[in-house]
Amino acid sequence: MSSLESSLMPQEEILQSRSGVGRKLFHYAKPQKHLFLAAFCLLIIATLGNVIGPILIQRFIDNYLVPRKFPIQPIVSLTIIYLGLQCISAICQYNQLVMFQRAALRVIQQLRQDVFSHVQKLGLAFFDKTPGGTLISRITNDTEAILDLFVSVLSTFIQTIVQLTGIFIAMFYLDAKLALDCLFVAPLLIFINWLYRKISSKIFHVTRHRLSLLNAKMNESLQGMYVIQAMRQQTRLQKEFAYINNAYRSSRMRNIRVNGLMLRPLVDLVYFATLIVIIWFFGRNSLISAVNIGVLYAFVNYLEQFFEPVNNLMQRMNMFQQAMVSAQRVFHLLNEQQLAPQRESSQEQCSAQIYNGRVEFQNVTFSYDGKNPVLKNISFVAEPGQTVALVGHTGSGKSSIVSLLMRFYSIEQGEILIDGQRIESFENDELRKKIGLVLQDPFLFVGDVASNIRLGRFYISDEQVEEAVRFVQADRFIDKLPHGIHEPLGERGSTLSAGERQLLSFARTMAGNPKILILDEATASVDTETEEAIQEALARMRQGRTTIAIAHRLSTIQDADLILVLHHGEIVERGTHQQLLAKQGLYYKMYMLQSGSVTSIPPTPLATFHE
Numbered sequence: 001m002s003s004l005e006s007s008l009m010p011q012e013e014i015l016q017s018r019s020g021v022g023r024k025l026f027h028y029a030k031p032q033k034h035l036f037l038a039a040f041c042l043l044i045i046a047t048l049g050n051v052i053g054p055i056l057i058q059r060f061i062d063n064y065l066v067p068r069k070f071p072i073q074p075i076v077s078l079t080i081i082y083l084g085l086q087c088i089s090a091i092c093q094y095n096q097l098v099m100f101q102r103a104a105l106r107v108i109q110q111l112r113q114d115v116f117s118h119v120q121k122l123g124l125a126f127f128d129k130t131p132g133g134t135l136i137s138r139i140t141n142d143t144e145a146i147l148d149l150f151v152s153v154l155s156t157f158i159q160t161i162v163q164l165t166g167i168f169i170a171m172f173y174l175d176a177k178l179a180l181d182c183l184f185v186a187p188l189l190i191f192i193n194w195l196y197r198k199i200s201s202k203i204f205h206v207t208r209h210r211l212s213l214l215n216a217k218m219n220e221s222l223q224g225m226y227v228i229q230a231m232r233q234q235t236r237l238q239k240e241f242a243y244i245n246n247a248y249r250s251s252r253m254r255n256i257r258v259n260g261l262m263l264r265p266l267v268d269l270v271y272f273a274t275l276i277v278i279i280w281f282f283g284r285n286s287l288i289s290a291v292n293i294g295v296l297y298a299f300v301n302y303l304e305q306f307f308e309p310v311n312n313l314m315q316r317m318n319m320f321q322q323a324m325v326s327a328q329r330v331f332h333l334l335n336e337q338q339l340a341p342q343r344e345s346s347q348e349q350c351s352a353q354i355y356n357g358r359v360e361f362q363n364v365t366f367s368y369d370g371k372n373p374v375l376k377n378i379s380f381v382a383e384p385g386q387t388v389a390l391v392g393h394t395g396s397g398k399s400s401i402v403s404l405l406m407r408f409y410s411i412e413q414g415e416i417l418i419d420g421q422r423i424e425s426f427e428n429d430e431l432r433k434k435i436g437l438v439l440q441d442p443f444l445f446v447g448d449v450a451s452n453i454r455l456g457r458f459y460i461s462d463e464q465v466e467e468a469v470r471f472v473q474a475d476r477f478i479d480k481l482p483h484g485i486h487e488p489l490g491e492r493g494s495t496l497s498a499g500e501r502q503l504l505s506f507a508r509t510m511a512g513n514p515k516i517l518i519l520d521e522a523t524a525s526v527d528t529e530t531e532e533a534i535q536e537a538l539a540r541m542r543q544g545r546t547t548i549a550i551a552h553r554l555s556t557i558q559d560a561d562l563i564l565v566l567h568h569g570e571i572v573e574r575g576t577h578q579q580l581l582a583k584q585g586l587y588y589k590m591y592m593l594q595s596g597s598v599t600s601i602p603p604t605p606l607a608t609f610h611e
């Protein structure tokens with residue numbers, strides 16, 4: 001549990017990133033300024049209606065009720081004004097609410113879109129260390145919390161300010177001295193507010209972070225359901241989930257305690273203190289002269305009206321704090337600079353183009369963490385149309401070479417050249433268009449067969465899709481599907497077999513007609529029945545294309561023009577299949593092991609463990 005335990009606290013840098021949050025939120029709200037302004041105006045009218053109401057009643061009590069005079073005309077006018085005011089107030093109240101919601105939803109829509117787009121631009125190095133679930137949490141829960149800021153908090157702030165100003169003016173109008181005495185509440189309320197924000201901020205951060213962890217755990221368990229069930233991991237995951245869930249509950253409880261203690265009770269205390277001041281004031285005055293009942297009514301009414309928005313405001317402080325914390329988290333993500341490598345701006349105006357597909361690595365050294373190199377001094381050339389195979393034990397660096405050629409990561413030392421030009425001079429679009437990658441476990445999207453082959457490249461017609469399907473001989477199974485290339489596929493292509501998914505991904509690659517082909521363990525996950533079709537398809541795909549192939553099964557790459565044998569990130573042997581066999585080195589040993597010519601395998605730590 002220790003790693004889980006240490007993950008329960010948010011990153012220090014997010015806690016520190018408070019500055020500029022308000023400015024950034026304002027920047028997002030700016031395009032909706034007309035809507036916000038209209039909503040504010042309506043809110044002010046609605047609030048003024050509420051403020052003026054008690055003065056009208058005070059007039060009625062002191063001018064007509066207490067002296068027991070009931071002239072019809074002025075009383076009817078007063079009643080009509082009062083009712084009209086309440087009606088206008090209600091209409092404005094409704095419309096300001098709708099307008100605030102509309103403006104806030106637009107702001108959040110834009111923010112969410114920007115976060116999503118920014119996440120798409122981030123490099124794989126970022127995703128290597130950020131769980132997907134925590135990102136989902138920022139895009140959904142956190143942006144939703146910011147929505148509250150615009151809808152509830154902002155409108156309450158404005159409403160409170162207008163209402164309090166109106167109430168104070170009205171109180172001064174009724175009795176300036178008493179109004180001044182009541183002003184002592186202001187510093188008290190400001191102090192309570194400051195104290196609350198100070199205490200609650202850290203707690204909110206922890207709570208939101210734990211909610212992210214909860215989402216991340218949920219996401220992980222859904223993604224890995226196959227392995228979880230196969231390896232009977234349910235109990236372990238349940239325990240881990242329960243642990244985070246419990247931590248989340250306890251920090252929510254802490255929130256509730258802080259809110260419960262600091263919001264309502266403290267403000268109520270100030271309310272009662274002010275009530276005592278008013279009663280004492282009127283009590284003392286009643287000894288000296290006759291008291292105006294209407295003024296007393298209006299003061300007590302205003303006091304209630306005063307503390308209602310203050311209480312509302314304090315309740316909203318809770319939302320405000322949550323929203324600010326969420327905004328900090330969202331903007332921190334928007335500020336994330338680990339972008340996917342881009343074409344260098346110092347290069348010529350036009351992006352370089354790939355025409356022939358000649359690939360050259362010159363003394364490339366690379367590490368993921370900036371400290372421990374996983375590739376050292378890698379140099380090789382793949383001439384146009386040639387096949388270069390990468391072999392080696394697991395973790396020797398084969399996939400890392402492919403990742404560098406796809407420019408998922410930037411290199412630190414050495415050069416990668418394509419058609420003689422540095423890889424940094426190509427737009428990513430050009431690289432991804434001309435380099436076809438076939439992955440070990442192809443990812444299929446929800447949609448039909450054709451959309452999974454086309455992958456948003458709308459210039460590829462149905463005929464071209466079918467051509468690609470035939471080219472890799474995937475028509476053998478696609479023709480049997482009830483709707484052919486328009487057959488819907490389940491999530492991740494769960495309705496197809498591994499071999500069928502692989503053939504489909506071949507077709508996807510061939511539809512783009514790439515110059516360079518990267519086969520990452522392309523034949524590792526298929527059954528023997530499909531193996532032949534796959535090998536045939538691969539042979540056809542490789543024709544006329546530069547191919548970089550990773551293979552564990554050496555039988556599949558015997559015809560490669562060049563085989564590179566990797567060991568701990570270095571090329572330790574190179575040559576053709578025959579040349580490498582003749583060397584009787586690492587490749588020879590691997591080949592002998594795989595072909596079954598060597599029967600005694602030296603004990604591995606795993607084998608020893610099981611003995």
Ligand SMILES: Nc1ncnc2c1ncn2[C@@H]1O[C@H](COP(=O)(O)OP(=O)(O)OP(=O)(O)O)[C@@H](O)[C@H]1O
Binds near residue numbers: 396397
């Ligand atoms: N995203 C990553 N972040 C940090 N280290 C990584 C990452 N990917 C791979 N590594 C490390 O780099 C080294 C080379 O890994 P790589 O995946 O290139 O090996 P490989 O030869 O392709 O292995 P396999 O045959 O098992 O796929 C390994 O030590 C691995 O732990």
